Amino acid sequence: xxxxxxxxxxWWQLVERNACMLFADYGYQEFRVPLVERTxxxxxxxxxxxxxxxxxxxxxxxxxxxxxxxxPEATAGLVRAAIxxxxxxxxxxxxxxxxxxxxxxxxxxxxxxxFHQIDCExxxxxxxxxxxxxxxxxxxxxxxxxxxxxxxxxxxLGTPASRQQYxxxxxxxxxxxxxxxxxxSLRRLESNPMRILDSKNPAMQAMLAGAPELTDHLDAASRGxxxxxxxxxxxxxxxxxxxxxxxRGLDYYTRTVFEWTTSAxxxxxxxxxxxxxxDLVAQLGGDxxxxxxxxxxxxxxxxxxxxxxxxxxxxxxxxxxxxxxERAERAGLAxxxxxxxxxxxxxVQANMGGGSLKSQMKRADKSGAQLALIIGDDEIARKSAVVxxxxxxxxxxxxxxxxxPAGIAAMxxxxxxxxxxxxx
Numbered sequence: 001x002x003x004x005x006x007x008x009x010x011w012w013q014l015v016e017r018n019a020c021m022l023f024a025d026y027g028y029q030e031f032r033v034p035l036v037e038r039t040x041x042x043x044x045x046x047x048x049x050x051x052x053x054x055x056x057x058x059x060x061x062x063x064x065x066x067x068x069x070x071x072p073e074a075t076a077g078l079v080r081a082a083i084x085x086x087x088x089x090x091x092x093x094x095x096x097x098x099x100x101x102x103x104x105x106x107x108x109x110x111x112x113x114x115f116h117q118i119d120c121e122x123x124x125x126x127x128x129x130x131x132x133x134x135x136x137x138x139x140x141x142x143x144x145x146x147x148x149x150x151x152x153x154x155x156x157l158g159t160p161a162s163r164q165q166y167x168x169x170x171x172x173x174x175x176x177x178x179x180x181x182x183x184x185s186l187r188r189l190e191s192n193p194m195r196i197l198d199s200k201n202p203a204m205q206a207m208l209a210g211a212p213e214l215t216d217h218l219d220a221a222s223r224g225x226x227x228x229x230x231x232x233x234x235x236x237x238x239x240x241x242x243x244x245x246x247x248r249g250l251d252y253y254t255r256t257v258f259e260w261t262t263s264a265x266x267x268x269x270x271x272x273x274x275x276x277x278x279d280l281v282a283q284l285g286g287d288x289x290x291x292x293x294x295x296x297x298x299x300x301x302x303x304x305x306x307x308x309x310x311x312x313x314x315x316x317x318x319x320x321x322x323x324x325x326e327r328a329e330r331a332g333l334a335x336x337x338x339x340x341x342x343x344x345x346x347x348v349q350a351n352m353g354g355g356s357l358k359s360q361m362k363r364a365d366k367s368g369a370q371l372a373l374i375i376g377d378d379e380i381a382r383k384s385a386v387v388x389x390x391x392x393x394x395x396x397x398x399x400x401x402x403x404x405p406a407g408i409a410a411m412x413x414x415x416x417x418x419x420x421x422x423x424x
Contacts, residue, residue, distance in 0.1 A: 001114040010312040011302040012116075016098065018144045019118050026137055028094040028120060033077040035100065039067040045076035045280055047251025050192065056103040070102035074119040075252075075277065075293055076284070082123065083286035092124030098298075112299060120274075121293035123281070128229035131256045131276065132236060134294055138260060138272050139238055141296075147304055150271060152238065154258045155215065155246040156226040160279065162219040167193060169212045180207045197245040213244040222255050229256055252277040256292065264307045265300060272296035316368025317347030318412055320390075322360040324376035329354075332375050335385070335401060342405035342416045365390055371411060373404070387411070 004012065023030070039059050046052050058070040071077055074097050082088050082095075098118040105111055120137060122130050135152065142150055157163055170193050174181060181189065182204065185196045197208060218226065233240060240258075248257045257275030265271070274294025281289035305312075319339060323332040336350045349367055351360045357376070364372040374386040374396075385404060388396040389411070399407045409416045 002112055007314065008302075010314050011305050011310070012298060014305070014312050015145065015298055015301050016118070019096075019098070019141060022137060022141055022144065023096045023120065026094070026133070028096045028122075028137075031078060031081070031095040031097045032099070033071075033074065033081050033097060035071055035102075036068050037071055037077050037080065039069040041076050041080055041284070042069055042072065044284060045079070045252050046073070047192070050251060051195075052103060056105055058102050058104060072103045073101055074099070074117060074295065075121065075280075078119065078121055079280055079284055079286070079291070083281065083284060088123055088281060088286055088289050092122075094122050096120045116298040117295045118298060119293060119295045121291065123289050123291045125292070126278075126290040128225050128232060128256065130292055131229050132232040132238075134274065134292055135233065135238060135258060136236060138294060138296070142260075145301070145305060146310060147301070147308070149264050149304070149308070150260045150262045152240040152258060152260055153243040153246050154230075154233075154240050154256070155243050156218055156222055156229075156255050157214060157247065157253055157257055157275070158218040158222040159254060162217060162222060163194075163214070166212065166214050166217040169217065170194065170196075173211055177207045180204055192251075194247045197247055208245065214247070215242070215244050225255055248273065248275060252280040252283070254278045258294070260296075262304060265303050270297075271300045271304065314368070315347065316370075317349040318343070318370050319346065319348045319408060320364035320367050320369035320372050321348070321350040322357065322364055322372050322374040323351050324357050324360070324374070325380075327377065327380050328375040331380060331401075332373075335373075335375070335404065339405060339408065343409060343412070343414055344417055346412060346414060371408070373408075 039057070042053060042057060052072050057072050059067060060069075062068050078095065078097060082093065087093055096119060098116070100114050100116050102114055104113055107113060120134060122134065139152075142148070158166070171189065174185070174189055174193060174196060178186075180203065181196070182199070182201050185199055185201075185204065188195050197211065199208065215226070246257055246259060253275045255276045255278065258273070259270050260272040261269040262271055263269065272294055274292070276290070276292045278290045279288075281287065281291060321332045321336050323329045332350055336348050339348045347369075349369065351363060355363070357374075361372065370389065370391050372388045372390055374388060379385050382398070383401050384398045385401065386396050387399050387408065405416050
């Protein structure tokens with residue numbers, strides 16, 4: 001679990017800011033759910049025999065004797081909340097959420113025990129058009145962030161009934177090749193055999209290549225859904241690969257599943273994953289409701305941006321007040337407030353802790369401010385300030401206090417807030 005220091009956060013803020021704007025453009029509303037849920041919720045949704053539930057969840061008993069878990073993903077809690085608050089009764093919903101998730105995994109590059117996700121979810125839409133919109137949203141986010149080294153993989157898991165028939169074929173195939181299976185695959189053979197298809201064990205790849213493919217055993221409705229989904233993707237100009245071994249690690253998925261992957265982050269190649277979970281709402285006690293969603297890992301997106309050398313500057317104030325002496329501090333703090341009223345969002349930072357003029361000017365330069373506003377005893381007497389540009393060779397000039405908001409706004413190419421109280 002990592003601390004995020006101030007110099008790392010500009011990349012995070014870049015991702016979060018763009019995602020927030022993007023969801024608004026597509027008509028998705030923000031939703032927030034607790035970090036802690038009843039353990040039963042994840043057993044019923046994710047699946048008791050998944051790696052997440054068997055090996056990775058942080059679960060504990062509270063003082064009332066209830067078994068609780070830190071959320072390992074957001075979808076189950078969001079579905080629980082939507083049912084609980086009646087948001088799915090004769091309604092369609094487009095929602096998004098974000099925040100920390102928790103899994104007790106082996107930490108490595110791009111994988112942490114506390115990690116952060118952005119989740120995009122839609123409820124009440126049965127057709128493949130919403131599947132494509134989900135992918136369009138993620139593809140547009142890559143363009144907004146300048147990320148190009150990602151590739152889309154898609155597959156269809158069909159319905160639970162057709163998947164059960166395929167599961168029987170798969171188990172029979174793996175039993176014939178039991179001697180090739182590693183210990184982890186043998187453990188999954190009875191509980192979750194489709195996850196064996198995800199194995200990265202080099203010794204098993206030839207055997208896995210010959211395994212039955214799920215797409216050859218889809219029910220007719222799922223096959224038609226997948227064909228229409230591909231047709232709409234083609235019309236959108238989004239390139240993809242069909243990967244019959246893409247099965248995802250959560251039991252609630254049905255029909256469409258997809259992943260965006262990259263080769264720039266080593267072994268942790270998935271940066272955004274999702275799919276349909278048409279049975280989950282009913283499974284958790286709601287009315288039958290088709291649904292689809294995806295989640296992206298912020299740490300991995302930030303890693304991609306940094307690997308590409310995307311430079312993001314920390315937020316810097318526009319104005320830094322250099323205040324020399326107690327009288328200057330008294331006047332300067334009031335002037336700083338007037339400037340913040342007049343120039344909201346520009347950033348006005350006043351020197352704190354005293355210091356010589358030279359040391360304060362060094363702080364002003366280090367802050368990244370565009371200009372320094374200098375007030376000392378002489379300026380107090382004249383009720384003026386020295387304005388010095390820090391990022392351009394433009395000299396300096398005196399400016400009367402009452403003229404500072406308009407004068408600084410002109411230098412910064414901004415407009416003065418009409419609602420500011422210039423008479424303070």
